[in-house]
Amino acid sequence: MLTSEHAIVDYDFRSRVAKPDRLTRMNHGRYVDLAEKMLIIYRDGAGLTRRELHRRVEYLFDDEPCNTRRISSFCKLLDDAGEYYPDGGQKAARMRLKVFRLAAKKHPLVERKQTETLFGALENEESVVKQEIADDLGLSWQEIDDLLYADVISFHRLKTPPNYATAADLLSHYNVAQTQAALYKAQSAAITADDDFKTILRHVKLCGLLHEISRLDSSTYRIQLDGPASILRNTARYGVRLAKLLPALLTCVGWTFTANVKTPWKTTARLDLSPNSGLRSHLNAPPAFDSSIEESFAEKFGEERDGWKLIREGAILHKHQKTFVPDFVFRRVDGQEMFFEIVGFWTPEYLKAKLDTLKIFSNRNILLAVCENEGALEVFKEWTDNIVPYKTGIKLAPVLEKLNSFVMSSAESR
Amino acid sequence: MTVSLKFHEGTLLLDGLSQEKLRDIFSPFIWIKDDRVNKFRTDAIHYRIARRILRQKLGENFIDKVHKPVEIRWSKVRLHEPRSDQADAVAAWRNSKGRGLIVMPTGAGKTNVALQIMAKLEMATLVVSPVRDLMYQWHRNIREGLGVDAGIIGDQLYKVSPVTVTTYHSAAIHMDKIGDKFSLLVFDEAHHLPTDFFRDAALMSTAPFRLGLTATPDRQDGGHADLDMLIGPEAYRQKLKESKHLADFYVEQIKIHLSDEERDRYDGASKAIQFWFGEKQKEKKGYNRKDLLSEANENTKARRIKKLMCLKDSIEDRAAEKIRVLEDIFRIHPNERVLVFTGTNIMAIEISRRFLAPTILSHTRKKERQAVLKGFESGEFPVLIANQVLDEGVDVPDAKIGVVLGGKASVRQATQRLGRLLRPKGASKAVLYEIVCDDTREILQSRKRRKGDAYERTRHRRL
Numbered sequence: 001m002l003t004s005e006h007a008i009v010d011y012d013f014r015s016r017v018a019k020p021d022r023l024t025r026m027n028h029g030r031y032v033d034l035a036e037k038m039l040i041i042y043r044d045g046a047g048l049t050r051r052e053l054h055r056r057v058e059y060l061f062d063d064e065p066c067n068t069r070r071i072s073s074f075c076k077l078l079d080d081a082g083e084y085y086p087d088g089g090q091k092a093a094r095m096r097l098k099v100f101r102l103a104a105k106k107h108p109l110v111e112r113k114q115t116e117t118l119f120g121a122l123e124n125e126e127s128v129v130k131q132e133i134a135d136d137l138g139l140s141w142q143e144i145d146d147l148l149y150a151d152v153i154s155f156h157r158l159k160t161p162p163n164y165a166t167a168a169d170l171l172s173h174y175n176v177a178q179t180q181a182a183l184y185k186a187q188s189a190a191i192t193a194d195d196d197f198k199t200i201l202r203h204v205k206l207c208g209l210l211h212e213i214s215r216l217d218s219s220t221y222r223i224q225l226d227g228p229a230s231i232l233r234n235t236a237r238y239g240v241r242l243a244k245l246l247p248a249l250l251t252c253v254g255w256t257f258t259a260n261v262k263t264p265w266k267t268t269a270r271l272d273l274s275p276n277s278g279l280r281s282h283l284n285a286p287p288a289f290d291s292s293i294e295e296s297f298a299e300k301f302g303e304e305r306d307g308w309k310l311i312r313e314g315a316i317l318h319k320h321q322k323t324f325v326p327d328f329v330f331r332r333v334d335g336q337e338m339f340f341e342i343v344g345f346w347t348p349e350y351l352k353a354k355l356d357t358l359k360i361f362s363n364r365n366i367l368l369a370v371c372e373n374e375g376a377l378e379v380f381k382e383w384t385d386n387i388v389p390y391k392t393g394i395k396l397a398p399v400l401e402k403l404n405s406f407v408m409s410s411a412e413s414r
Numbered sequence: 415m416t417v418s419l420k421f422h423e424g425t426l427l428l429d430g431l432s433q434e435k436l437r438d439i440f441s442p443f444i445w446i447k448d449d450r451v452n453k454f455r456t457d458a459i460h461y462r463i464a465r466r467i468l469r470q471k472l473g474e475n476f477i478d479k480v481h482k483p484v485e486i487r488w489s490k491v492r493l494h495e496p497r498s499d500q501a502d503a504v505a506a507w508r509n510s511k512g513r514g515l516i517v518m519p520t521g522a523g524k525t526n527v528a529l530q531i532m533a534k535l536e537m538a539t540l541v542v543s544p545v546r547d548l549m550y551q552w553h554r555n556i557r558e559g560l561g562v563d564a565g566i567i568g569d570q571l572y573k574v575s576p577v578t579v580t581t582y583h584s585a586a587i588h589m590d591k592i593g594d595k596f597s598l599l600v601f602d603e604a605h606h607l608p609t610d611f612f613r614d615a616a617l618m619s620t621a622p623f624r625l626g627l628t629a630t631p632d633r634q635d636g637g638h639a640d641l642d643m644l645i646g647p648e649a650y651r652q653k654l655k656e657s658k659h660l661a662d663f664y665v666e667q668i669k670i671h672l673s674d675e676e677r678d679r680y681d682g683a684s685k686a687i688q689f690w691f692g693e694k695q696k697e698k699k700g701y702n703r704k705d706l707l708s709e710a711n712e713n714t715k716a717r718r719i720k721k722l723m724c725l726k727d728s729i730e731d732r733a734a735e736k737i738r739v740l741e742d743i744f745r746i747h748p749n750e751r752v753l754v755f756t757g758t759n760i761m762a763i764e765i766s767r768r769f770l771a772p773t774i775l776s777h778t779r780k781k782e783r784q785a786v787l788k789g790f791e792s793g794e795f796p797v798l799i800a801n802q803v804l805d806e807g808v809d810v811p812d813a814k815i816g817v818v819l820g821g822k823a824s825v826r827q828a829t830q831r832l833g834r835l836l837r838p839k840g841a842s843k844a845v846l847y848e849i850v851c852d853d854t855r856e857i858l859q860s861r862k863r864r865k866g867d868a869y870e871r872t873r874h875r876r877l
Contacts, residue, residue: 067711093782096772100795103770107796108744123745126768133770149763152777212450228423228590229618231448232457237586237614320452 001080001243006073007181009261011269018261018269020182021070022175024278034060035074035167042078043161050079051154073181077173081162092151099144102133172280176250179279180243182261182271185236188226189259194219196252198313198325203248207241213318218331221316236262246273250281294327294342297369297394306400307332315339317361324357326366330403338406342369342394343376351379359383367402369394417472419464420479424590424618426461428454439471458593459644461620480620481594483538484576490561491533494526499652503527504534506650507625513646515604515626522652524627525552528600529559531625537597538576542585542615544603550780552579552602567592582606585615598623599645605630607644608637616644666845669852670735680729683722690719730851731757736819737768739849743817744769744797751790753813754799761819762801771797816846 008021023031041056054075061071103109106124113123134141149155164170183189193200204211204225212224225245227238242259249257257273273279294312301310314329315337326339343354358366369388370377377389388398417430428436428445436445436454444464445454456464461480468476496504500523503516507527512535518524532539541552546569556564556577565575568584574592599619601607604626607616616624626645631638642648672680694701703723709716744752756762759775766773772786772795789795790813798813 063714065712065714065717068717069711093779097782097785100770100772101789104789104795107769107771108741108748109769110741110745111738129770145767148767152759152763152775210450228425228455229457229614231446231450231455232425235614237590237611320450 002073002076002177002181004181004184006069006076006178007184008067008069008073008178009182011263016267016269018182018263018271020175020271021067021178022278023171030064031171032167034064035170038074038078039162039164039167039170042082042158045158046161047157049155049157050084053078053158054154073174073177074170077170077177078162078164081164081173082158083160084156085159087151087153087156092147092149095144095147096149098137099133099148102136103129169282173282176247176279176281179271179273180246183243183246183259184239185262186239186242186259186271187234187236187262187268188224188230188238189242189257190225191223191249191255191257192216192220193223193252193255194221195254197221197223197255197316200249200252200255201316201323201325203245206248207245209238209241209245210321211323213316213323215316218335219311219314234262234268246279247281247283249273250275250279251283293344293390293394297342298328300394300396301399305396306403308338308403317364319360322357322360324361330367332407336407336410337365338403339364339366340369340399341366343371343380351376355379355383365406367399367406369399416475416477417468418477418479419468421458421461421481421594421620422455424458424593424614425455426458426464426480426620427451428456428464439467457617458620459617462622483595483597483621486536486538486562486576488533488536488560488562491559492561493529493533493559494523496526496530497523500527500530503650503652504530507531510646510649512598512623512625514624514649515628515631515641515645515647516649517628517631517651519652520629524602524629525555526559528602528625528627529555532556532577532598532600533560535598535623537623538595539578539598539600540585540592540596540619540621541577541579541600541602542582543579544582544606546581546776547774547778547783548602549579549581550783553780554784582612582615586612589615589618593619596621598625601626601645604628604641604645605633605638608633608640613640613644665848667848667850668739669850670733670739671852672729672733673735676729676733680726683726683729686722687719687726690716731761731819732764733851736849737765740765740769740817740819743815743847747815748796750796750815751793751813752797752815752817754797754817754819756799756801756819759801762799765799765819769797771795771799773799773801775801814844816844818846818848 010019010021011017012019025032037060038057041053041060045053045056054072057075057078058071106129108123109126109129110123111126113125130141130144134144137144162170164173191200191204201211201213201223204223208227209225210227210230214222214224216222225242227235227241229235230238249255253275255274259271259273260268261271263269298310298312303310308330309332311329311331313325313327314331315326317324317326317339326341328340330338330340341358343351358368365386366384367386367388368380368384369390370380372389372391377387380387386402388394388402415430417428420427420429427448431454433447437443444456444460446456448455465478465480468478499518503518504527507514507516508531516524516527518527528541541549541556541564543549543552549566549568553564553566556562556579560577562577563575565573565578567574567578567580567588569581572588574595576595578592578596580588596619599616599621601616601624605628607613607626624645626641631641631648671677690706691701694705698705706716706719706723710720711717740754754762754765754771756765762773762775765771772789774783774786778786786795786798790798
C-alpha cells in the first residue's frame with residue numbers, strides 16, 4: 001500500500017467530486033512502455049541499492065510531465081513487491097562502533113598535517129588512520145566503508161525483483177493503490193449491493209467497520225460504513241480500514257461505493273466507485289457457493305417451483321450490529337418470504353453461535369435444514385418446529401411441504 | 415434497570431438510560447445517541463466526569479464495566495531529589511487536580527518532574543513523545559529512575575505494559591485499543607498534541623490524570639488553546655529567564671564561501687530560476703514558489719526548475735568548505751566534546767564517514783544509540799553527529815561545543831537545539847558555532863533562528 005504522502009487526488013470544486021489519479025489506456029498509453037522499462041530496471045537491478053534504483057526510475061520520467069508523487073508511488077509499489085536483502089543492521093552497527101572507537105583515539109582526523117606548527121606532529125591524517133583501521137580489522141577500507149552505513153534504508157540492496165508479471169499488472173496495481181491512498185482521508189462510506197452483499201458484509205466486518213443496513217428494494221441493500229468515533233466528530237481515522245476493504249470489494253459484483261473524503265481545504269468531496277470503474281483487484285473472486293449441499297439443492301430446486309422463486313443469499317436480517325444472511329430466500333409473487341438456512345458441518349461452538357443468532361431473529365420466518373447426525377437436530381428442535389432434517393442431501397418434498405403449510409397458515413391468520 | 419458504561423474502541427458506550435433521563439443528570443450534555451448500536455456514545459476522555467456523575471445519581475444501579483488499569487508498586491525508586499522549582503511544578507500539577515501543563519525551558523529537568531509524579535501516583539502510565547529517540551530515552555529514564563522495564567509501542571514494536579512509552583503517531587493509531595489501560599498520560603513536548611490526528615491520543619483514553627510537558631506551548635495555528643481540554647490548564651510556568659541553572663553561552667557565526675565550482679553551479683541554478691520566475695511573473699502577477707511546485711506536476715520544464723532549487727539547497731548543505739571549517743573546530747577544541755547538528759541525514763552520514771565519528775539518526779536502534787550516548791558522556795567519543803532528531807529534549811551529556819551546519823530552522827527548533835548545550839552541569843561557557851554559506855539563503859535562516867527566546871541571553875561574536 002502507498003502512504004498518504006503518495007496520494008494524487010484531483011478535487012472538482014463544483015461537483016465536489018474527488019478523483020484519485022488513474023492511468024488509462026486511452027490517455028496514458030505511453031505508460032505501458034514506461035511500466036515495462038521500470039520492470040526491466042528492477043529485473044536487471046538485483047544487487048543495486050534502493051537509491052540507485054529510484055534514481056534510474058526518476059531518470060526514465062525525465063521527459064514525462066507528471067506529478068513526482070506518481071514516480072515515487074511506482075518506486076514504492078516496486079519496492080514492496082520485491083525483496084531487499086535484510087539490512088544486516090546489527091552487523092553495520094557493530095562495525096560502526098568498532099571503527100569509531102578505534103578512530104576516537106586519533107581524533108581529530110585531519111586532511112593534512114599542519115607541518116609548520118608544533119601541534120602538527122600530534123595530528124592524525126584521515127587516510128593514514130583509515131588504512132590503519134582497515135589493517136587492524138583485516139579488511140580493505142572500501143569494504144569497511146561499504147558496510148558502515150549499509151543499514152540505512154536507501155542503501156539496502158535488491159535481492160529479488162518485484163513479481164509483477166506484466167506492465168499491465170503494475171499499472172492496474174498503481175490505479176488501485178492510488179484509489180486506496182485517496183481513501184485514507186475518507187470519513188465515511190456507503191455501499192449499495194445486491195448479489196454479493198453477504199460477501200461484502202463479511203469483508204466489512206473483517207475490516208472492523210461499523211455498519212448500518214437499510215433495504216432499498218427486494219434485493220438491494222445499502223450499507224453505511226464508518227467507525228465508533230465517527231458519530232462524535234468527523235474523523236478520517238477509519239479511512240485506512242476503508243482502503244483495506246477495496247481490493248476485496250473489487251472481487252465482487254453488483255455494488256456501488258461512495259466515500260466522503262476530506263479535502264486539504266477541510267471540505268468534503270465524494271469518491272464514487274463501482275465494478276465498472278475500471279479497477280481490477282489482485283485478489284481472486286470469492287467462490288459462488290459456501291458448500292456443495294447448497295449447490296446441489298439449488299440445482300434440484302431450479303429457479304422457480306410451485307410459485308416460489310429461489311434466491312441465493314437474497315436478504316440480510318439485521319438488528320444493530322448483528323446481521324444474519326440466510327443461505328436462500330424463497331419468495332412468492334405476492335412478496336411473501338421464507339428464509340432458508342442450511343446448518344451444515346459444525347462444532348459445538350458453531351452450533352451455539354448459530355442458535356444465538358437465530359434467537360435474535362426469532363420473529364422472522366426461517367426454515368432450517370439440519371443434518372441428522374451428532375445431536376444437532378435435538379438442539380434446534382427444542383427451539384423451533386420449522387426444521388427439515390437431512391442426511392446427505394436435502395430432499396425437495398419436505399421443503400415444499402413446509403413452504404405450503406406456511407402459505408396456508410399465513411392465509412388463515414389473515 | 416441497571417445502567418452500564420463500557421469502553422469501546424476509544425469511546426464510551428452507555429446502556430440502559432433514556433434520552434430524557436440522561437439529559438436530566440448530565441449538564442453539559444456529552445452524549446450522542448448511536449443508532450448503530452442502540453446506545454449512547456461519547457469520547458473516552460470524558461470517563462472521569464461520566465463515572466462521577468453516574469455514581470452520584472444512580473448509586474447501585476450503575477455498573478462500571480470500563481477496565482480498571484492496574485496499580486503499580488515501584489520496587490526501586492532512584493530519583494534525584496527535586497530542585498525547589500521542580501518540587502513547585504509537581505505541587506502545582508497536583509493542585510490542578512492531576513490534569514495540567516507544566517511549562518519549563520529545556521534543560522530545567524522536565525523529565526525529573528514527570529518521574530517524581532509517576533513515582534508518587536503509582537498508577538499505570540503511558541508516556542507519549544514526539545520522536546522515537548525521545549521514546550527510548552524515556553524508556554531508559556524509567557528503568558534507571560523507577561526500576562521498571564517499560565513496554566514500547568512504536569518503532570515496529572507493540573508491547574503494552576502497565577508502564578509504556580510511545581510516540582504521538584503510534585499513540586493516535588493505537589489508542590482505540592489501549593485507551594482503557596492507563597490512569598496517567600504524560601505528553602512530552604505537549605505542543606505536538608493538538609493536530610487533527612494526534613489529538614486522538616488524548617480523546618480516546620479514559621486516563622483521569624494527564625500531564626503535559628513543554629518549553630514552547632504556543633502553536634502557530636492557535637492549537638494550544640485545545641491543550642486545556644485535551645490535557646488540562648497550565649499548572650506551572652517557568653520563564654527561561656528566571657532559570658538559575660542554565661549556563662551562559664556564545665554564538666559564533668562562521669561564514670563560508672562556496673568553492674568556484676560550487677559557486678558556478680549555484681549561480682547557474684540561481685540564474686535559471688530567476689529567469690523562470692521573471693518570465694512567469696510577466697504572465698501571472700505574483701507567481702511564486704507554490705505556483706511552481708504545482709506546475710512542476712504537469713510540466714517537465716517546471717520540474718527542472720524545481721530540481722534546480724533542490725540542487726541549490728544541496729550545494730549549501732554539503733558545501734565542501736563546511737567540512738574544512740569543521741576540521742578546524744575539532745582542532746581548536748581537541749579535548750572537548752563536540753556536538754554537530756546537520757540539516758540532512760545525508761550530510762550527517764557524510765561527516766561521519768569523513769571523521770569516523772558516531773551519528774544518531776532517526777533509524778538508529780536502541781542498543782547503538784545507548785552505546786553512542788554513553789560513549790559520548792564518558793568521553794570515549796569526542797564527537798557526536800545528529801540530524802534534526804536531536805532537536806527536542808533528547809538527553810545529551812553536557813556538551814559545551816555545538817556546531818550547527820545549516821538546516822532549516824524554526825524559532826522552536828532553535829530553542830530546543832540550543833537547549834542541548836544549556837544543561838545545568840559545569841560552570842564554563844558553551845559555544846555554539848553556526849556555519850552558514852555567505853550570500854545564500856542560509857544567512858536568512860540564521861537570522862530567523864536568532865529571534866527565539868533562547869538567544870536573548872546570548873552574546874554574538876564573529877570569528
